[in-house]
Amino acid sequence: MASEFELINFLFEPLSRGLSPNEIGIGDDGAVLNVPENHQLVVVTDTLVSGVHFPENTAAYDVAWKAVAVNLSDLAAMGAQPGFYSLALTIPENNQVWLNGFAKGLEDIGSFYQIPLVGGDTTNGPLTITVTMQGWVSTGKAIRRSGAKEGDLVCVTNYIGNGALGLMVALNTLPESVKGLISEADSQYLLDALNLPQPQLDLSSSLKEFANSAIDISDGLLADLGHILEESNKLIAPKDGKVLGAQINLEFIPLSNAARIYIENTGHWPAILAGGDDYQLCFTIAPDKLNLAQEMSGKLGVKITAIGKVVSLDRVNESSSTSNKPSLMDITLLSHGKKIDVGEAKGYMHF
Amino acid sequence: MASEFELINFLFEPLSRGLSPNEIGIGDDGAVLNVPENHQLVVVTDTLVSGVHFPENTAAYDVAWKAVAVNLSDLAAMGAQPGFYSLALTIPENNQVWLNGFAKGLEDIGSFYQIPLVGGDTTNGPLTITVTMQGWVSTGKAIRRSGAKEGDLVCVTNYIGNGALGLMVALNTLPESVKGLISEADSQYLLDALNLPQPQLDLSSSLKEFANSAIDISDGLLADLGHILEESNKLIAPKDGKVLGAQINLEFIPLSNAARIYIENTGHWPAILAGGDDYQLCFTIAPDKLNLAQEMSGKLGVKITAIGKVVSLDRVNESSSTSNKPSLMDITLLSHGKKIDVGEAKGYMHF
Structure with a gap:
């Protein structure tokens, strides 16, 4: 099975597109990101568990799209604009076809909403996807x-x-x-x-x-x-x-x-x-x-x-x-x- | 079984301590947080899966401590100071004794390193803990x-x-x-x-x-x-x-x-x-x-x-x-x- 590093580097690294030259995406201990002036940071998190939050036979592409979309939806409810997201992916096996479909789903929703992937962790276990997303709202203007x-x-x-x-x-x-x-x-x-x-x-x-x-x-x-x-x-x-x-x-x-x-x-x-x-x-x-x-x-x-x-x-x-x-x-x-x-x-x- | 909302509100809400009056912790669609001037945001994520990253009989307190500590360790490697974290907790059952021990572990490491919990998601499934943590580094000073x-x-x-x-x-x-x-x-x-x-x-x-x-x-x-x-x-x-x-x-x-x-x-x-x-x-x-x-x-x-x-x-x-x-x-x-x-x-x- 490919190592965690290979998975992340080869498949997910291209999804870091759109960062500024002085920002850091995937490939270090953490991502480093610029902060817009006069804004507050908005942080949202949602986990999807296979068989609980989506039927087990859901296409990998759709699982990826939904995992990102539900977090964008939380940002929308706060009146925030999307910034970037990280992905904690737990998968039962290194199924390359599944991973390719999943990465394509991430790529498409990432391009559509202009939100880069900046990091994450891939682990072995029952299929579980946690996306944590950061966005921005003008200071004091979040909708409660x-x-x-x-x-x-x-x-x-x-x-x-x-x-x-x-x-x-x-x-x-x-x-x-x-x-x-x-x-x-x-x-x-x-x-x-x-x-x-x-x-x-x-x-x-x-x-x-x-x-x-x-x-x-x-x-x-x-x-x-x-x-x-x-x-x-x-x-x-x-x-x-x-x-x-x-x-x-x-x-x-x-x-x-x-x-x-x-x-x-x-x-x-x-x-x-x-x-x-x-x-x-x-x-x-x-x-x-x-x-x-x-x-x-x-x-x-x-x-x-x-x-x-x-x-x-x-x-x-x-x-x-x-x-x-x-x-x-x-x-x-x-x-x-x-x-x-x-x-x-x-x-x-x-x- | 208690609802997700009850779990989060009663057990985890007190861990949001330390936020400013104009910040929002647990209890809305997202957390809203102030940004220090002349700093970049550092984002790290680590997932711990029971039986993969820690023995299945590890005490709940220790699991919580470790899940936060490994992310703090990533921030340390970037030369960043800790800000706050969110928690995606997947648990197989609503075991109140386990949850109390887990919350105590979060409370202790949160107090020790002065890092509030600002949100998260609790889902039903095999024990998996993903912490995503945000920290700050003076602009351009992250260690690569x-x-x-x-x-x-x-x-x-x-x-x-x-x-x-x-x-x-x-x-x-x-x-x-x-x-x-x-x-x-x-x-x-x-x-x-x-x-x-x-x-x-x-x-x-x-x-x-x-x-x-x-x-x-x-x-x-x-x-x-x-x-x-x-x-x-x-x-x-x-x-x-x-x-x-x-x-x-x-x-x-x-x-x-x-x-x-x-x-x-x-x-x-x-x-x-x-x-x-x-x-x-x-x-x-x-x-x-x-x-x-x-x-x-x-x-x-x-x-x-x-x-x-x-x-x-x-x-x-x-x-x-x-x-x-x-x-x-x-x-x-x-x-x-x-x-x-x-x-x-x-x-x-x-x-």
């Missing part, structure tokens, strides 16, 4: 989860639920009633949403001009909106006797053609709202900023939909409302004004 | 592997081989002839060298004043010195007809009491020279800088030993000397002036 305000509109980008439905396509678990109705092109569209997510970086640079809070939807819309409420509630003094919750209108949830067919035939909203793997942004904005957001939406070609609003609720139970658990109980789902039971629509929990 | 010059002295810090012998103690594979001669205190000392390595950060801040090149010894002295030669040779034009090699005097290799007993009874140098897990620094300096290095050594209480020198060799084989393989063939071992066969003393290869 904790900034949601009563009366804010809850918005999402593009479509919700495609990743979860893509997983059903990949695992062949789509209900029979739906399978026949979805075209081959739609199936591929869902698979691409799962395997080749497109982080919302175009929007993220202007997001700080109108959003009060933001998160990327990786664990499912309800869980991730829950994180926004949870973090925002930490800034509200308990003596106020209030907590933030949200009302979401199901009929406003933006659905792709395939997702609409799925809902019309199954009525099973949890797959859409809690399936995760969307890598869209969920953010809250003051209502008077909606025009600005829609202007950006048109300019960037990113669909933005207001799906509900942040509301103020009575703090009924001191111990539950101050817990760190996602406050799913504080999200009300409405269908044409009528309250719907959240049921099993909880967010994806890694454990 | 590639700076070795003909005539440089090859130096190492403290003692070599303790980590490899510690692994023999842990796995109970020390030869019988040695076991009876090593005290219980010495056994514990070797185990500590393996499990609780002390990164050479004290020295690293002054290293740039006298070292031409540096690396930390993780793969074994010969392999890591080979990396210095390999990278330094890339800067020498092939038309020169020369490559850099090294001569190492075995009798100068600094050995602990236990390692000396091992060598006296087995004569087995590969364990010492190629065992790895030393986390000492190997660096090269111009001979006229040795006084300065020894002055620093006394001031900081770090033992520094010159064990050989960088020499110029005829470039005999174009294809082999330009390959990226560690140029072990270019390191000559001398015992009291007599050339010794490197034999099996190759560096640890992860594959």
Whole structure:
């Protein structure tokens, strides 16, 4: 088997392209990188485990793309611009075909988003990919989860639920009633949403001009909106006797053609709202900023939909409302004004 | 099983201590961190896989300490000061006792080296720990592997081989002839060298004043010195007809009491020279800088030993000397002036 050094040098070293002459990429004990003035560093990390975060038969190219994309998505949610990333790759065997496909995936997403690989570690073990990415945000301008305000509109980008439905396509678990109705092109569209997510970086640079809070939807819309409420509630003094919750209108949830067919035939909203793997942004904005957001939406070609609003609720139970658990109980789902039971629509929990 | 969010919030959030009020640690999509002026960012990553990089029965506390320490050691080799780190933890089950021990290990090394945890990801799978660490170096002052010059002295810090012998103690594979001669205190000392390595950060801040090149010894002295030669040779034009090699005097290799007993009874140098897990620094300096290095050594209480020198060799084989393989063939071992066969003393290869 080739040594760690050979793997890294020959396959990954070309992915360091784009550094300045006084910067150091792969090939030393560490990478050395320049820092833009008047910016803060943003650091994000995400691990993908084979069989947990992607089906074991996922193409190496797609695994690489997704490992980088999910981190770009985290940067997008902070309003940060990408800098560079390092890769910790644990592989069960030195499979050159797999490694070539993986390196090609890294190369393509790296070129597309202009983000060089600056280092990493390759180890032997069950397939696990950890990407740690650094980005930059103007000092003090990062968008927090904790900034949601009563009366804010809850918005999402593009479509919700495609990743979860893509997983059903990949695992062949789509209900029979739906399978026949979805075209081959739609199936591929869902698979691409799962395997080749497109982080919302175009929007993220202007997001700080109108959003009060933001998160990327990786664990499912309800869980991730829950994180926004949870973090925002930490800034509200308990003596106020209030907590933030949200009302979401199901009929406003933006659905792709395939997702609409799925809902019309199954009525099973949890797959859409809690399936995760969307890598869209969920953010809250003051209502008077909606025009600005829609202007950006048109300019960037990113669909933005207001799906509900942040509301103020009575703090009924001191111990539950101050817990760190996602406050799913504080999200009300409405269908044409009528309250719907959240049921099993909880967010994806890694454990 | 507790959710990922609970694990991270309750157990790891306190490890974010030490950030400024305008910085963000754990609890958002990413960490946001201030940048010191006139510095470059240094990024290092190391993965530890259970059963590959540490014995499966290693205490959780020690696993945590080591996962952070090996990254600090990489920063030390670059002459960088530590900033902060993120943690990608893959664990097979939510074992609260194990997690508490692990968090205590992180807390202790974090307090000792003043390095906060700023984020991470916890996933379910075989025990794997990836730490990505950021540090800072004055712009243009990073120490490269590639700076070795003909005539440089090859130096190492403290003692070599303790980590490899510690692994023999842990796995109970020390030869019988040695076991009876090593005290219980010495056994514990070797185990500590393996499990609780002390990164050479004290020295690293002054290293740039006298070292031409540096690396930390993780793969074994010969392999890591080979990396210095390999990278330094890339800067020498092939038309020169020369490559850099090294001569190492075995009798100068600094050995602990236990390692000396091992060598006296087995004569087995590969364990010492190629065992790895030393986390000492190997660096090269111009001979006229040795006084300065020894002055620093006394001031900081770090033992520094010159064990050989960088020499110029005829470039005999174009294809082999330009390959990226560690140029072990270019390191000559001398015992009291007599050339010794490197034999099996190759560096640890992860594959």
